[in-house]
Amino acid sequence: MDAAVLDREYNARATTPDVLEILAEYRARTDAAKAVLPWSTHAYGPGEPERLDVYPAASGPAPVLVFIHGGYWRALDAADSGSMAPGFVAAGACVVSVNYSLAPAAGLDRIVDECRRALAWVHGNIARFGGDPSRIHVAGSSAGGHLAAMLMAPGWQAGMGLPARPIAGATLLSGLFDLTPIPHTHINGWMSLDAEGAARNSPALLPLPSGLPVVLAHGDTETAEFKRQTVDFAAALRGAGCAADLVPPRPGSNHFDLVFDFGEPGNPLFEATRRAMGL
Known part of the structure; x- marks a missing residue:
C-alpha cells in the first residue's frame, strides 16, 4: 500500500463520526463505576503516569482482569x-485499569516497559484486593490490545521477577499486532x-505463547487493515497452540464502542472473556 492508503487504513477515528462522544462516555461510565464500587489508585513506578486503579473482588481469591486503555499510545487514561x-x-x-x-x-519501548512493571505490581500485590x-x-483495546499482546510474549518475565x-x-480488542x-x-x-x-x-513477530485462552474481536465498521490485524493474529495464536476465540462483530459496532460490549454482561464478547477467565 502507498502512504495515502495506509493513512486511511490506520485512521480509526475517521471510521467513527461520533468518536468524541464515545470517548467522553468512557470517562462518564468510569465515573459511574467508581460511584458504586470500592476502588483505589496505586503507584507501580516513580512517575505520575505509572499508576493503576484497583476495583477489588467481592470475595477471593478471584480471577483478575487487567485492562490497558487505547488511544494510539498518545491519549486517554486509567x-x-x-x-x-x-x-x-x-x-x-477483581479488575485493574492500568495507566501509562x-x-x-x-517512546513505545518505555510504554511497554511500564505495562510490564504494572503487571509485576499486580502479580505481587493483587492478593490484598481479593485477586x-x-x-x-490481561485485556486491552486498540493500542491497549497491542500492549496486552506484548505482555503475552515470552522471554522478558524473569527480568521483572515474574514467573x-x-x-x-x-x-x-481491535489491537495492532504487526507494527511494521x-x-x-x-x-x-x-x-517516531x-x-x-x-x-x-x-x-x-515475537515468539508466541502456547496453551493460553485468548479472546479477540474487531468492530464491524473498521477498516480492512484493522480487521486483518485481528484475524491474522488469531490464526497465528492458534498455530502456536492457543485457544483463540475470534468473536464475530456486533452489526454496526465500531473500533471504539467495543469497550462497551466488553463490559456488558450477556454480550458475546463479555461472555467469551468470562468463560476464558473461568468465571
Missing part, C-alpha cells in the same frame, strides 16, 4: 478505563518508530 468494572466485579473478578506514559513524551495472582487475564507464565489468558506499517503512516508523527523499533514491538 480514569477513562473502568467501564467494564461493574460487570466483571459482579461476575466474581503517553507518546510523544514517552488470585495465578489467574491474571515464566504470569498471565492465564487475554482479551484483545506504522512508520509509513501519520501515526509516526508522534510515535524506525523499522527496528516497529519490529521489536510487534507481538506478531
Whole structure:
C-alpha cells in the first residue's frame, strides 16, 4: 500500500463520526463505576503516569482482569478505563485499569516497559484486593490490545521477577499486532518508530505463547487493515497452540464502542472473556 492508503487504513477515528462522544462516555461510565464500587489508585513506578486503579473482588481469591486503555499510545487514561468494572466485579473478578506514559513524551519501548512493571505490581500485590495472582487475564483495546499482546510474549518475565507464565489468558480488542506499517503512516508523527523499533514491538513477530485462552474481536465498521490485524493474529495464536476465540462483530459496532460490549454482561464478547477467565 502507498502512504495515502495506509493513512486511511490506520485512521480509526475517521471510521467513527461520533468518536468524541464515545470517548467522553468512557470517562462518564468510569465515573459511574467508581460511584458504586470500592476502588483505589496505586503507584507501580516513580512517575505520575505509572499508576493503576484497583476495583477489588467481592470475595477471593478471584480471577483478575487487567485492562490497558487505547488511544494510539498518545491519549486517554486509567480514569477513562473502568467501564467494564461493574460487570466483571459482579461476575466474581477483581479488575485493574492500568495507566501509562503517553507518546510523544514517552517512546513505545518505555510504554511497554511500564505495562510490564504494572503487571509485576499486580502479580505481587493483587492478593490484598481479593485477586488470585495465578489467574491474571490481561485485556486491552486498540493500542491497549497491542500492549496486552506484548505482555503475552515470552522471554522478558524473569527480568521483572515474574514467573515464566504470569498471565492465564487475554482479551484483545481491535489491537495492532504487526507494527511494521506504522512508520509509513501519520501515526509516526508522534510515535517516531524506525523499522527496528516497529519490529521489536510487534507481538506478531515475537515468539508466541502456547496453551493460553485468548479472546479477540474487531468492530464491524473498521477498516480492512484493522480487521486483518485481528484475524491474522488469531490464526497465528492458534498455530502456536492457543485457544483463540475470534468473536464475530456486533452489526454496526465500531473500533471504539467495543469497550462497551466488553463490559456488558450477556454480550458475546463479555461472555467469551468470562468463560476464558473461568468465571
